[in-house]
Amino acid sequence: MATITEIAKQAGVSIGTVDRVLHNRGYVKQETRERVEKACEELHYEPNRVAQGLAVRKKKLKFLFMIPKTQYSPFFIPVRESAEKKAKSLEAYAATTDIVEYPDSAKEEASLLKSLKKTIGEYDGVCITGTTSPVNDLIIEEQKKRDIPLVFYNSRLDGVEHLAYVGCDYIASGRLAAGLSAMAGGEDAKVCFFTEYDSIKESATERIRGFSNEMNSRYPDMELLGKWSISLDREENKRAVREMLIKYPETNVVYVINPRDYDICRLIAAEDPQRKIRIITNDLVAVQYEMFHKGMITATICQEPEKQGKLSLEILFNYLAYGTVPKKVNYTELSIHIEQNL
Secondary structure (H helix, E strand, O other), rough: OOOOOHHHHHHOHHHHHHHHHHHOOOOOOHHHHHHHHHHHHOOOOOOOHHHHHHHHHHHHHEEEEEEOOOOOOOOHHHHHHHHHHHHHHHHHOEEEEEEEOOOOOOOHHHHHHHHHHHHHHHHHEEEEEEOHHHHHHHHHHHHHHHOOOOEEEEEOOOOOOOOEEEEEHHHHHHHHHHHHHHHHHOOEEEEEEEEOOOOOOOHHHHHHHHHHHHHHOOOOOOEEEEEEEEOOOOOHHHHHHHHHHOOOOOOOOOEOOOOOOHHHHHHHHOOOOOOOOEEEEEEOOOOHHHHHHHEEEEEEEEEEEEHHHHHHHHHHHHHHHOOOOOOOOEOOOOEEHHHHHH
16 A cells, blocks of 8 residues: 555655645645645555544544434335444444434424424534425524535435435436336326325426426327325325326326325225236335235336435545545436346
């Protein structure tokens, strides 16, 4: 491994200058800093993580990781599990993480806001989803006051300064869904959308945009017949499914965008016993396996939920512990699952 002396020689600077760049202390001209960084890269320099680890432990970093409740959004189960696992590993560096659920009632929200107002100043960095809520408003206000690093995962909020985003490229996901619709229902497929809009609007609106763009450019004979919202009321969802079938009996593909607990797939299948309608979903959770085996779901598009929990905390830690500046946008990988590759 390269030494500081070798880096100084390669960059044409003093050892002291290299030390200031590597440890981010003191003033160094930008041109000089770039020469040192280039020399480090060329010589494959790796910092002394043991020494850095000792320094990091002294910082006693503390993070806040906000997450939706998994009761209505099972997608976030692996997100939470990966965040918990990463948080556990960071304890070796004296870094602690509070994983807190977003409230789903006015009473819970009032209680959490009261608590956060007292503790928000303790956190060195925060991970949140891009949902509009009083809780996120409080966190963003604190971020503006103290300039603490903020990482969005799963979705973003426009106009909010942040260190990084970890999550799906939803437009690409929508384009992929259009291709699957053409494969499942033909290039002249008759498509309807079902989605939950309340919590994370970005994922729904951008997937719809990506689907529509791909449909218009690649499948001009495909038709988007209608869109319906998925609510928490099962009877209301049942009425929506029946309304779709009465209004558009020619429907042969339903794209379920944000599915809540996937019960909407059961409701569609119950009204379509001959399985004329092909259902395409997003993500893969335990409840879907039975639906695949019973022929309710044709295909689903996955987006590495476990990466969203792990990488978000990793980015925060590396930035605050080692000064590592992350990529602004960190898209997760899209993949397609059908019954045969579950």
